[in-house]
Amino acid sequence: MTGKLYFExxxxxxxxxxxxxxxxxxxxxAFAAEFDPQPMHLDEEAGRASMLGGLAASGWHTCCLMxxxxxxxxxxxxxxxxxxxxxxxxxLAPLRPGRSITLRTTTLETRPSASRPEMGFVKMLFEVIDxxxxxxxxxxxxxxxxxxxxxx
Amino acid sequence: MTGKLYFExxxxxxxxxxxxxxxxxxxxxAFAAEFDPQPMHLDEEAGRASMLGGLAASGWHTCCLMxxxxxxxxxxxxxxxxxxxxxxxxxLAPLRPGRSITLRTTTLETRPSASRPEMGFVKMLFEVIDxxxxxxxxxxxxxxxxxxxxxx
Numbered sequence: 001m002t003g004k005l006y007f008e009x010x011x012x013x014x015x016x017x018x019x020x021x022x023x024x025x026x027x028x029x030a031f032a033a034e035f036d037p038q039p040m041h042l043d044e045e046a047g048r049a050s051m052l053g054g055l056a057a058s059g060w061h062t063c064c065l066m067x068x069x070x071x072x073x074x075x076x077x078x079x080x081x082x083x084x085x086x087x088x089x090x091x092l093a094p095l096r097p098g099r100s101i102t103l104r105t106t107t108l109e110t111r112p113s114a115s116r117p118e119m120g121f122v123k124m125l126f127e128v129i130d131x132x133x134x135x136x137x138x139x140x141x142x143x144x145x146x147x148x149x150x151x152x
Numbered sequence: 153m154t155g156k157l158y159f160e161x162x163x164x165x166x167x168x169x170x171x172x173x174x175x176x177x178x179x180x181x182a183f184a185a186e187f188d189p190q191p192m193h194l195d196e197e198a199g200r201a202s203m204l205g206g207l208a209a210s211g212w213h214t215c216c217l218m219x220x221x222x223x224x225x226x227x228x229x230x231x232x233x234x235x236x237x238x239x240x241x242x243x244l245a246p247l248r249p250g251r252s253i254t255l256r257t258t259t260l261e262t263r264p265s266a267s268r269p270e271m272g273f274v275k276m277l278f279e280v281i282d283x284x285x286x287x288x289x290x291x292x293x294x295x296x297x298x299x300x301x302x303x304x
Contacts, residue, residue, distance in 0.1 A: 035216040036225055038232070051296070059235070060212075060219050064187040067212050071189055079204050080190070083211070084242075089238040140169050144203070 001093065005078035007120040007145040010107050018103045019036075019072030020131065021065060025097035031061040039059060040089060056094030062137045066128050069103040079146035089139040099130040108140065112147065119146055156229040159272040159297040162259050170225030170255045172283065173217060173257040175209060208246030214253075218280050221255040231298035233271060235252045235286065241291040251282040253294035260292065264299070271298055 031043035036058035039046030048056035055063075095101065104127040112120040121142045128137040161163045184193035191198030199207035210216075216224040247253065252272035273294045280289040 034220070036219045038227065038234075040234070058219070059237075060216050063215065064212050067188045067210070068186070075190065082192070085243055086241040087239065089241070091235070091237050094216075118279075 003050075005145075007079070007110065007112070007122065007147045009078075010110050010124075010145065012107050012109050014073065014107045016105050018069045018105070020100035020102050021069055022096060022100045023065065025055070028055065028057045028061065028097050031064070032058050032118065036131065038058055038148060042127075045053045052144045054094065055097065056096055059089070059091040059137070062091065062095050062128055063139070065101060066103055066126055066139070069101070069128075070126065071107070071117075073103060074105075075143070081146060082146040083141050083143050085123045086139050089137070091137055093130075093132065093134045095128075095136045095138045099132070100129075101136070102129050103127070104129060116146070119144055121145075157175070157297075159231070159262065159264070159274065159299045161264050162297065166259045168238035168257050169259070170180070170221045170257070172254050173221055173230050174252045175247060175249065177207070180207065180209045180213065180247075180249050183216070184210050188212055196200055204246045204260045206248065207245065208248055209242070211243040211289065214243065214247050217253060218255055218278055218289065219229060219282050220277065220290070221253070221280075222257070223274070225255060226257075231294075233296040233298060235293050235295050238291050238293045243289055243291070245282075245286045245288045246268045247280075247282065251284070253283070253288070256281060263269050265296075270297070271296055273297075292295065 010050050029042055040050035040052050044055045046048050066082045106125040107126055108123040110120060122142060122145050123142045127135055127136050181194055190201035191205050192208065193210045193261050193264045196207045256279040260275040260277055274297050275292060275294045277292050279287055
């Protein structure tokens with residue numbers, strides 16, 4: 001175990017990987033039934049008739065699985081204070097049942113807050129890649145991280 | 153009931169509202185436990201100690217609730233073929249348990265596909281507003297909509 005991660009521990013260019021995590025047909029359908037009940041996320045035949053070419057997870061499900069991989073991977077072991085939002089979510093390829101996904105993070109830039117010296121922003125690229133090597137989703141987000149106490 | 157919505161039925165400037173939908177403490181905690189187990193989304197006291205100032209839904213939960221409101225509101229009654237992604241998700245204010253949320257959509261622009269004459273892109277702004285009038289989240293996304301058959 002490494003110690004808790006603070007703003008200063010994130011270096012531009014650093015790449016990390018988390019997972020894998022298996023994605024089952026049952027959870028794809030359960031998620032869709034609750035949050036995104038479009039036929040191509042609920043039914044194999046409807047999926048085949050759609051642009052997805054087969055049953056595939058809701059893009060929002062992929063976002064949520066990404067969040068869980070990031071939480072378990074490093075956020076819960078960090079001084080994260082949250083995030084103001086997300087940019088450029090790109091659903092690049094269908095996420096199929098039975099695939100395992102990995103999360104790759106790249107630290108793009110870090111910037112101390114101008115107005116709040118106790119925190120800084122860590123802009124990261126998040127890439128979700130399946131076990132066939134296909135990148136199914138990318139997005140970027142700036143995490144708010146507490147800075148190490150100067151006096152500590 | 154109106155007929156099924158096609159690309160041509162979306163007009164720039166059009167505004168619609170869907171909902172309301174009550175968001176319970178139980179579902180906020182259940183979602184967080186599954187997808188975003190950060191303490192401020194699981195526990196009232198941890199929420200008070202965070203930037204959120206109290207228990208609040210995961211921002212991804214707000215995205216998923218938005219998707220469900222949009223699906224029930226118009227997407228399931230449309231010729232939607234999916235969406236390539238999402239831009240500028242902004243989590244502007246905490247979504248608290250016991251609030252009801254409304255989705256407001258604004259059609260920003262529409263554009264026939266240059267390469268695929270059977271479809272077009274409908275760029276929309278999505279705003280999630282709680283029953284105190286607070287905008288808790290905004291995002292934009294381009295939906296892919298089938299065009300009406302010219303010959304129909």
